Amino acid sequence: MGAERDNLLPGTLDLLILKTLERGEFHGYDIAERILATSDHVLQVEEGALYPALHRMQVRGWLGARWGLSDNNRRAKFYRLTTAGRRQLAASRASWERVSLAVGKVLRAEG
Amino acid sequence: MMLLAKLRALLWRRKLERELDEELAFHRAMLAEKQAGTGRPGRRFGNELRWREATREAWLVAWVESLGQDLRYAVRSLRRSPGYAATVILMLALGIGANSAIFSLAYGVLWKPLPYPQAERLIDLKQGRTITDHVMVSGWDVEQARQVNTGLQNWILYARSEALATGAGTPAVWQGTMTEAGFFPMLGVRPILGRLLTPADDRPGAPAVVDISAAMWRERWGGSASVIGRTLNLDSRPYTIVGVVPESFTFSGKSNAFWRPWQPKGDSSSGRQYGALARLAPGVTLAQAQRGLDLEMARLAQVKSSDKGWRFIARPLHAALVGDAGNQLHLLLAVVALVLLIASINIACLLLARAQRRARELATRAALGAGRARIARHLLTETALLVGAGFGASLLVAWAGIGWLRAAAPASIPRLDQVALNGPVLGFAAGLSVLVGLIFALAPALRAAAPALDTRLQGRALGPRHLRGRTVLIAVQIGLAVVLLAGSGLLLKALGRMMDVRLGFNPSHLLVFYVSPAPARYPKTPDLLNLYDRVSASLAALPGVRQVAAASFLPFNGNASTGYALPNLPMKPNDDSQSVGINVVGPSYFAALEIPALTGRVFLASDRAGSAPVAVVSQSVARTVFAGKNAIGQRIRLDWGKDPWRTVVGVVGDVRSYLGSQPMPPDPTVYIPSAQTDVFAGEPFVLRTAGDPLAIVPAAQKSLQNVDPDLPLDQPQAMAEAYDGELVAPRFRGVLVSGFGLLALALTAVGLYGLLSYSVGGRRAEFGVRAALGARPGQVMGLVLRQASWLIAGGALAGLVTAWALARFLEALLYGVRPTDLGVYAGAVAVTAAVGLAAAWGPARRAMRVDAAQALREG
Numbered sequence: 008m009g010a011e012r013d014n015l016l017p018g019t020l021d022l023l024i025l026k027t028l029e030r031g032e033f034h035g036y037d038i039a040e041r042i043l044a045t046s047d048h049v050l051q052v053e054e055g056a057l058y059p060a061l062h063r064m065q066v067r068g069w070l071g072a073r074w075g076l077s078d079n080n081r082r083a084k085f086y087r088l089t090t091a092g093r094r095q096l097a098a099s100r101a102s103w104e105r106v107s108l109a110v111g112k113v114l115r116a117e118g
Numbered sequence: 119m120m121l122l123a124k125l126r127a128l129l130w131r132r133k134l135e136r137e138l139d140e141e142l143a144f145h146r147a148m149l150a151e152k153q154a155g156t157g158r159p160g161r162r163f164g165n166e167l168r169w170r171e172a173t174r175e176a177w178l179v180a181w182v183e184s185l186g187q188d189l190r191y192a193v194r195s196l197r198r199s200p201g202y203a204a205t206v207i208l209m210l211a212l213g214i215g216a217n218s219a220i221f222s223l224a225y226g227v228l229w230k231p232l233p234y235p236q237a238e239r240l241i242d243l244k245q246g247r248t249i250t251d252h253v254m255v256s257g258w259d260v261e262q263a264r265q266v267n268t269g270l271q272n273w274i275l276y277a278r279s280e281a282l283a284t285g286a287g288t289p290a291v292w293q294g295t296m297t298e299a300g301f302f303p304m305l306g307v308r309p310i311l312g313r314l315l316t317p318a319d320d321r322p323g324a325p326a327v328v329d330i331s332a333a334m335w336r337e338r339w340g341g342s343a344s345v346i347g348r349t350l351n352l353d354s355r356p357y358t359i360v361g362v363v364p365e366s367f368t369f370s371g372k373s374n375a376f377w378r379p380w381q382p383k384g385d386s387s388s389g390r391q392y393g394a395l396a397r398l399a400p401g402v403t404l405a406q407a408q409r410g411l412d413l414e415m416a417r418l419a420q421v422k423s424s425d426k427g428w429r430f431i432a433r434p435l436h437a438a439l440v441g442d443a444g445n446q447l448h449l450l451l452a453v454v455a456l457v458l459l460i461a462s463i464n465i466a467c468l469l470l471a472r473a474q475r476r477a478r479e480l481a482t483r484a485a486l487g488a489g490r491a492r493i494a495r496h497l498l499t500e501t502a503l504l505v506g507a508g509f510g511a512s513l514l515v516a517w518a519g520i521g522w523l524r525a526a527a528p529a530s531i532p533r534l535d536q537v538a539l540n541g542p543v544l545g546f547a548a549g550l551s552v553l554v555g556l557i558f559a560l561a562p563a564l565r566a567a568a569p570a571l572d573t574r575l576q577g578r579a580l581g582p583r584h585l586r587g588r589t590v591l592i593a594v595q596i597g598l599a600v601v602l603l604a605g606s607g608l609l610l611k612a613l614g615r616m617m618d619v620r621l622g623f624n625p626s627h628l629l630v631f632y633v634s635p636a637p638a639r640y641p642k643t644p645d646l647l648n649l650y651d652r653v654s655a656s657l658a659a660l661p662g663v664r665q666v667a668a669a670s671f672l673p674f675n676g677n678a679s680t681g682y683a684l685p686n687l688p689m690k691p692n693d694d695s696q697s698v699g700i701n702v703v704g705p706s707y708f709a710a711l712e713i714p715a716l717t718g719r720v721f722l723a724s725d726r727a728g729s730a731p732v733a734v735v736s737q738s739v740a741r742t743v744f745a746g747k748n749a750i751g752q753r754i755r756l757d758w759g760k761d762p763w764r765t766v767v768g769v770v771g772d773v774r775s776y777l778g779s780q781p782m783p784p785d786p787t788v789y790i791p792s793a794q795t796d797v798f799a800g801e802p803f804v805l806r807t808a809g810d811p812l813a814i815v816p817a818a819q820k821s822l823q824n825v826d827p828d829l830p831l832d833q834p835q836a837m838a839e840a841y842d843g844e845l846v847a848p849r850f851r852g853v854l855v856s857g858f859g860l861l862a863l864a865l866t867a868v869g870l871y872g873l874l875s876y877s878v879g880g881r882r883a884e885f886g887v888r889a890a891l892g893a894r895p896g897q898v899m900g901l902v903l904r905q906a907s908w909l910i911a912g913g914a915l916a917g918l919v920t921a922w923a924l925a926r927f928l929e930a931l932l933y934g935v936r937p938t939d940l941g942v943y944a945g946a947v948a949v950t951a952a953v954g955l956a957a958a959w960g961p962a963r964r965a966m967r968v969d970a971a972q973a974l975r976e977g
Contacts, residue, residue: 035141036148054145055169062173066180083144
């Protein structure tokens with residue numbers, strides 16, 4: 008089963024990142040691994056998409072960041088949700104569910 | 119934190135890049151570990167460059183977007199308070215603009231380097247007996263000094279030259295320079311047309327060539343290139359015109375029309391009448407060159423006794439050209455900086471007031487989640503917008519100011535043509551704007567960004583406690599205004615003293631002009647005297663001419679002094695302590711100038727060659743030389759050619775021939791009749807006219823030409839104008855400083871008014887309570903006025919002390935006024951207090967009118 012690489016829209020990626028960070032602080036590599044694992048290895052996030060998204064969301068104030076030590080004692084940048092980010096997560100999630108419901112309706116329509 | 123994130127992107131881009139690298143390295147390391155663990159081959163890391171770019175763009179786009187947002191918000195909020203915005207911009211424009219204009223004056227005159235190559239090594243040479251006493255140099259001394267190694271090379275001697283120019287339109291006397299021909303190559307000047315003098319033109323037998331000024335070129339030859347090769351006759355000698363000197367070369371003065379080559383003869387008796395320039399030899403300092411010159415002069419003094427006590431004075435050319443202007447300009451710079459300080463205090467108060475007024479609005483925003491830094495950022499943008507607009511407006515003010523300065527500045531200020539709105543001035547204005555902007559952006563922004571939410575939201579009025587900072591600032595303003603007013607007062611009083619000086623003659627209705635007969639036609643003194651007699655008669659016959667006289671020296675047109683001897687006091691030829699002023703005058707001189715004859719008589723037509731030699735002395739001569747004895751009948755002999763013993767026949771009133779920078783007693787002067795001497799330069803004529811002196815010039819010119827068709831009437835000037843010329847510089851100073859003083863006073867009044875209005879507004883509840891408890895309106899008004907009075911008194915006292923301490927720096931500019939003149943200080947304080955109380959009147963009346971019930975309801 009091939010990993011879906013190029014089909015993730017940027018908005019969707021943001022949503023996934025925000026959701027992943029709901030549970031705590033993680034660095035970039037961890038975020039990608041969690042998304043991979045949680046999606047049963049379907050959604051593989053490339054570094055080329057991940058880091059621009061992380062930085063963009065940090066600039067917009069949805070994520071905060073700090074430098075810390077990883078599990079294996081290496082310096083890494085940890086991201087976390089801000090208040091604005093939590094609001095954005097709720098909004099994006101609602102929007103995504105609305106859209107996917109609508110898409111599903113169109114796909115299930117006969118004729 | 120968005121502000122911090124943005125700041126990082128702006129200022130620490132490299133740090134960002136490094137962090138990005140570190141993130142990537144970490145990610146790669148983790149990947150490598152994972153792949154090492156699973157044994158799968160590694161994926162390519164992707165097009166790193168592209169997404170680095172994408173990341174960078176994310177930062178940039180966000181920054182630009184938020185900047186646009188901030189600007190729009192700032193413009194909106196400023197438009198809601200147009201009065202505030204306009205006031206701040208106006209104050210910035212005036213303060214920064216005035217400073218830029220004065221800076222351009224100081225830069226062009228004092229600081230801008232001369233446009234000659236290696237100009238800092240060009241030396242101007244004068245001679246003097248003390249370090250402050252500068253006169254021209256003696257040709258002989260220079261001839262000796264240049265042959266010795268004094269550390270100076272490329273000596274150039276030059277002198278003023280006047281010549282009757284014919285062959286180029288109407289004959290007239292031109293002012294020019296005669297110089298050794300290395301003059302232009304040393305200064306590195308380039309001609310507009312043709313070529314400039316070179317050392318080759320100095321060789322014996324070289325053809326006579328001359329360079330003319332661009333102004334003369336345009337006036338006489340219409341700027342045509344055909345002027346090269348034409349012949350110009352100077353004093354009846356032909357010269358070929360070989361080049362035109364550009365207008366930007368102002369070293370020889372604006373009215374210099376020609377430069378011709380010349381070899382000074384340098385005999386040991388030639389007086390000190392030349393200018394000299396030289397260059398420092400490579401590796402030599404000015405101090406070393408001065409020492410070399412001192413050694414040489416000491417040697418020369420042993421050979422030539424009249425050189426005893428004299429030394430060469432070497433100064434950098436720049437310092438020689440600038441001269442005394444530095445003093446005045448430093449004064450103006452200080453004054454205008456104080457004005458900016460005062461304006462800045464007003465702006466600061468306005469910003470603080472606005473921040474306090476918006477505290478409620480900002481507190482609400484903070485409660486709704488806008489970060490402290492975000493609010494601070496908005497305020498910063500607003501201030502930046504105001505400062506930017508202020509900077510733009512200040513350029514207009516500076517441009518207008520520079521235009522006015524160039525027109526109104528006295529001609530005695532050198533290098534005025536260098537004063538312009540150029541690069542350094544723009545840079546100065548920009549730098550000042552940034553500085554002001556930074557200072558004023560930080561203060562209110564920091565305050566507003568940390569609001570105490572509860573106090574503001576409850577809308578309670580702010581008491582006087584909150585105004586302490588601003589009160590101190592206003593007091594400082596008042597002090598500065600007092601300082602400036604005191605300075606203006608001192609300068610204006612000095613100007614008044616100068617204008618009050620008794621000249622000893624009547625300068626109105628007097629026309630002065632020069633008559634320059636061609637030496638070839640009038641080779642001997644009797645011929646000259648004959649000519650002047652005919653000219654005088656012809657001029658006296660003109661309607662509207664009351665008196666005609668000729669003299670060697672006229673007031674404000676030069677003077678001379680020479681040694682004298684008395685029957686029991688021998689002449690001391692080289693000792694200047696035994697000297698008097700001398701003037702060789704025609705018989706109607708005293709009548710023309712209306713110099714009162716005190717005792718005895720003045721010259722008559724009978725005082726001619728062959729009759730008894732006579733002299734007339736001024737009152738101070740009678741007092742000092744003759745020690746109070748009756749001067750009439752005394753004998754005196756002057757060191758003036760072969761002058762005989764003369765008998766004093768009259769005493770006249772003292773005449774001042776110049777004003778100087780400090781009051782001085784008039785020069786004692788001995789007058790001798792022009793008919794009784796051989797040494798008579800006799801060029802200036804003076805006419806007393808019935809009406810406007812200058813109106814008679816055309817008739818006088820024709821009258822001269824009736825006597826001799828080739829006799830031009832040169833440099834006509836009303837004596838009143840020459841006298842006024844002495845007053846131009848002090849008047850310029852006085853006007854400028856007073857103007858700034860008044861501006862400062864106005865700004866201070868505005869500041870005080872604003873502060874008191876704000877204070878009264880905040881104390882409405884208090885006034886309402888007082889009124890309700892029975893206070894009379896007058897008492898309430900008195901409260902406010904008392905508060906204002908304390909403020910004014912405190913500020914004025916501080917200002918008085920400061921002015922007292924600083925006044926001694928003005929000493930050189932104060933003619934006849936002591937820097938500690940109590941009257942001026944008292945006046946400055948009185949004016950400031952009056953204006954301050956006037957400014958307090960409005961708010962005081964408003965306090966008086968507070969309606970008790972309404973105020974209590976509001977509070």
